[in-house]
Amino acid sequence: MTKLIVLALRRWIDSSLADDASPRPDERSIDWPRVLPFILLHLGCLGVIWVGASALAMVAAAMLFAVRMFAITAFYHRYFAHRAFRASRPVQFVFALLAASAVQRGPLWWASHHRHHHAHSDRASDSHSARQHGFFWSHVGWFLTRENFPARLHLVRDLSRYPELVWLDRFDALVPAVLAAALYGVGAWLQQAAPEYGTDGLQLLVWGFCLSTVALHHATFTINSLAHRVGSRRYLTRDDSRNNLWLALLTFGEGWHNNHHHYPGSARQGFYWWEVDLTYYGLRVLAALRLIRDLRPVPAAVRDSHQDSVESSAR
Numbered sequence: 414m415t416k417l418i419v420l421a422l423r424r425w426i427d428s429s430l431a432d433d434a435s436p437r438p439d440e441r442s443i444d445w446p447r448v449l450p451f452i453l454l455h456l457g458c459l460g461v462i463w464v465g466a467s468a469l470a471m472v473a474a475a476m477l478f479a480v481r482m483f484a485i486t487a488f489y490h491r492y493f494a495h496r497a498f499r500a501s502r503p504v505q506f507v508f509a510l511l512a513a514s515a516v517q518r519g520p521l522w523w524a525s526h527h528r529h530h531h532a533h534s535d536r537a538s539d540s541h542s543a544r545q546h547g548f549f550w551s552h553v554g555w556f557l558t559r560e561n562f563p564a565r566l567h568l569v570r571d572l573s574r575y576p577e578l579v580w581l582d583r584f585d586a587l588v589p590a591v592l593a594a595a596l597y598g599v600g601a602w603l604q605q606a607a608p609e610y611g612t613d614g615l616q617l618l619v620w621g622f623c624l625s626t627v628a629l630h631h632a633t634f635t636i637n638s639l640a641h642r643v644g645s646r647r648y649l650t651r652d653d654s655r656n657n658l659w660l661a662l663l664t665f666g667e668g669w670h671n672n673h674h675h676y677p678g679s680a681r682q683g684f685y686w687w688e689v690d691l692t693y694y695g696l697r698v699l700a701a702l703r704l705i706r707d708l709r710p711v712p713a714a715v716r717d718s719h720q721d722s723v724e725s726s727a728r
Contacts, residue, residue: 457623470620484511519582552638666690
């Protein structure tokens with residue numbers, strides 16, 4: 414048991430460490446020592462009771478939520494997992510850094526598990542299927558287990574050729590730690606240099622890191638859980654994916670999940686103009702600035718194919 418705990422603690426820092434402990438525990442069991450930081454992050458939100466609030470702290474939390482949500486949805490998801498557009502090596506690394514600060518592991522881990530999800534969506538081997546494993550498991554349980562700790566590297570050979578992404582994936586806890594330390598440092602400096610802002614190190618840490626990150630976690634997790642349970646189905650996909658406006662607003666466009674499972678390769682998940690997709694709008698801005706290129710559209714025939722399904726079912 415001691416060996417397992419020590420290994421789990423070391424893997425907080427270096428996720429490449431192999432688990433060769435014996436006897437080997439149940440792969441689907443929660444690896445409690447390893448997920449302790451995840452629990453502590455949630456407990457850290459209670460710190461708001463003691464640190465209070467300030468306009469600056471709330472703005473910092475909102476901005477960090479928005480920037481990191483975009484990095485997750487645009488780059489971890491649409492770029493690294495689905496290659497829905499092209500980006501230079503420096504740009505992909507900068508946005509990988511931003512996404513890594515969201516404490517959702519590294520780009521190879523994220524993309525590989527998502528590709529596996531699409532290959533087995535809502536079947537028995539889908540790691541986070543609400544149909545197969547229940548709501549709680551699909552929302553938060555699956556990534557806390559031993560079996561889903563490693564990246565599925567055979568699914569991301571295209572990404573593994575970039576040593577900087579491999580490094581970022583291996584030391585995925587480093588960027589969040591730097592962000593947390595920076596927030597504390599800035600807050601402590603402002604307490605002395607600009608006391609009129611009414612903030613300090615602990616307040617910025619709680620609001621900018623703990624609250625913002627936990628909100629970001631559970632917003633993105635709803636796509637695995639609620640987006641396969643609640644909403645409408647425009648396309649007759651083989652899974653339970655749904656379109657949900659409220660989830661789309663919360664996750665910058667990811668809530669058009671039935672659209673996405675119908676045609677995963679599109680950079681745009683809100684297929685029609687009235688389907689708000691903030692991530693896609695942001696990608697259009699980056700394309701206009703020539704930071705990215707070749708945004709893959711959804712072909713009109715693919716987008717409108719639901720009409721054939723509706724007509725067939727009406728006959």
